[in-house]
Amino acid sequence: MYKRVLFATLLVLVLASSLMAKGVDPLWTKAQDISNKHWNLVPGKFKMTSKVTGPQSMTVEIHLAIKQTEEGLETEFIQGVMGDEEIAADHAAVAQILMQDFTPKKDGIFFAEPAEIKLKRKKKNKDIEGTDCAVFTYKKTETAQDGSEVEIIGTVFVDAKTGQPVMEESTMFPLPQMISAMKNTSYFKTNSKGLFFSNKAVSETVMEFGGQKMENTTTMKMLKHFEYIPPSEDDMFEE
Secondary structure (H helix, E strand, C coil): CHHHHHHHHHHHHHHHHHHHHCCCCHHHHHHHHHHHHCCCEECCEEEEEEEEECCCCEEEEEEEEEEEECCEEEEEEEEEEECCEECCCCCHHHHHHHCCCCCCCCCCHHHCCHHHECCEECCCCEEECCEEEEEEEEEEEEECCCCCEEEEEEEEEEECCCCCEEEEEEEEECCCCCEEEEEEEEEEEECCCCCEEEEEEEEEEEEEECCEEEEEEEEEEEECCEECCCCCCCCCCCC
C-alpha cells in the first residue's frame, strides 16, 4: 500500500512539474478542473431575448423548457413573443431555436489543450461584479463552417482566489461577411448546491449592408440546471 501511495504522489508531482514547465498558470488549471467537473450540466429553463435596432427594429422573446428523457434531451416550446404579438411553435424564429442541440459537450476555451491556445495572464487583476479576478487573454484558431480558418480572440476573468471562471469575452477575426463588429460574453456562477455553469450569454453584433446599419443584442438566460444522463445503450441491438 505504501508503495502505491508513494507512486501516486510521485506521479502527481511529475504531472504538476510538467504543467509548470509548459508555462500553464496554476489558476488556469483550477479553472479547467472546475469546468471539467461540471461539464455535463444542462439548463432546465432557457429564455432568449433578441433586440434589433436600425431601419427595421424588432424584439423577439422565446421561452423553452429542456427535459431529460430515456432517449436523451427533449426541448419544449413554452411561449414566444415578437413585438407585441405572440408567436407559435411553428414560427421560423422558434424552429431555429428548437433545432439547437443542448446536449452538453466538452467544448470551449476551458477544454482546450494549452498547446492549442496562446494564453497570457495580465499583471493587473480586475473587479468583476464584486469579485477580484485574474485576467487571461487568449487566441485560438478554429475552422469555420465554410472550411476557412478564423482566429478566436478573447479575455477570461477568473476568481483570483478559487480559480472559478466568472466571465468570458470573445470575438473573431476575420468577421463574417456584412458583420462589422461582434462581441460574445458568457457569465458563470455556482448555485447553492455547488454546481458550476454558465447562466447567461450575450451576443452583440453590428451588421452593415446597402449603406444601412443594424445592431443586434441577443441575451440567453439559463436556469434550473441538471445533470445530463446519456441514453442507455442496453437496448441498442434488440429487435
